[in-house]
Amino acid sequence: MSLESVQSAVARFVEQARAGADEGPVLIATDFDGVLAPLGDDPSASRPTVAAAAALVRLARLPHERLRLALVSGRHLETLAQLALAPSGTILVGSHGAERGEIRQDPSEDSSTRLPDVERAPFDLVPEQEALLRDVTTGLDEIVENVDGAWVERKPSAAVLHTRLSTETDAETVSTRAVALGERLGAHVMSGKNVVEIAVVETSKGEALLALREELGATVVFYMGDDVTDERAFAVLGADDLTVKVGSGETAALVRVADTDEAADLLADLADALEHALA
Numbered sequence: 001m002s003l004e005s006v007q008s009a010v011a012r013f014v015e016q017a018r019a020g021a022d023e024g025p026v027l028i029a030t031d032f033d034g035v036l037a038p039l040g041d042d043p044s045a046s047r048p049t050v051a052a053a054a055a056l057v058r059l060a061r062l063p064h065e066r067l068r069l070a071l072v073s074g075r076h077l078e079t080l081a082q083l084a085l086a087p088s089g090t091i092l093v094g095s096h097g098a099e100r101g102e103i104r105q106d107p108s109e110d111s112s113t114r115l116p117d118v119e120r121a122p123f124d125l126v127p128e129q130e131a132l133l134r135d136v137t138t139g140l141d142e143i144v145e146n147v148d149g150a151w152v153e154r155k156p157s158a159a160v161l162h163t164r165l166s167t168e169t170d171a172e173t174v175s176t177r178a179v180a181l182g183e184r185l186g187a188h189v190m191s192g193k194n195v196v197e198i199a200v201v202e203t204s205k206g207e208a209l210l211a212l213r214e215e216l217g218a219t220v221v222f223y224m225g226d227d228v229t230d231e232r233a234f235a236v237l238g239a240d241d242l243t244v245k246v247g248s249g250e251t252a253a254l255v256r257v258a259d260t261d262e263a264a265d266l267l268a269d270l271a272d273a274l275e276h277a278l279a
């Protein structure tokens with residue numbers, strides 16, 4: 001399907017949200033890295049752009065029975081909560097769907113802390129998954145040994161090979177070895193932008209989004225993402241929903257924007273329109 005123009009797709013989506021407003025909330029869900037936050041070399045330094053953060057605050061102010069806001073990310077939930085600066089009431093989906101939580105209070109509401117208060121659903125690995133994660137992490141550590149720029153990020157249910165700082169040749173070599181390692185160990189391999197993630201819990205952003213939609217009774221769903229893993233979310237949404245790809249590359253999304261600045265503009269336009277439509 002050819003990509004629709006952004007303005008007409010947003011207008012159509014807002015009209016669907018308005019029409020269904022008495023039946024359930026609209027779900028506005030977005031990825032974090034590469035969408036709210038520009039990609040960079042140091043994942044711990046990622047922050048949303050000022051414009052994106054401001055748009056999220058406006059969306060989160062709408063009554064929950066009309067609109068729910070969610071961040072759906074590959075990040076560990078705690079890390080996502082700390083980096084995303086999301087407003088209170090934002091639902092957090094971390095580790096590609098393995099973790100769930102909600103921001104109870106963001107630091108702007110409580111000057112005594114710089115960290116958000118997060119309510120989180122219990123999340124534990126069974127012993128077999130813990131053992132598998134140890135094997136995955138050890139295997140990746142061996143793969144990056146003596147490879148300049150390649151390093152391993154540790155998460156509660158996955159380990160991630162990062163190659164953004166490696167040469168192209170090294171990146172290709174270690175990525176191929178990482179994929180083979182994950183497959184040999186029977187883990188779940190996901191390739192993303194300069195990363196190969198090996199998870200010990202099988203999840204996808206698509207499954208997580210469908211579960212959230214059902215739980216909230218959401219009438220229509222908006223989802224914006226930039227990476228291969230976001231295609232699983234685009235694929236589960238329907239004709240009345242709105243899917244947005246950020247950046248280049250093949251996509252199943254209906255609409256494309258160029259970068260994080262355009263993504264923030266789109267969120268601000270959505271906030272403008274939904275503030276009126278759902279009032």
Ligand SMILES: O=P(O)(O)OC[C@H]1O[C@H](O[C@H]2O[C@H](CO)[C@@H](O)[C@H](O)[C@H]2O)[C@H](O)[C@@H](O)[C@@H]1O
Nearest residue numbers: 032033039040041043073074075164193194195
């Ligand atoms: O689902 P997302 O919110 O997009 O998270 C996906 C991965 O994001 C992080 O890696 C990406 O961002 C880094 C910081 O800009 C960048 O250095 C890296 O190349 C990107 O792939 C994160 O480190 C991963 O754990 C997430 O799975």
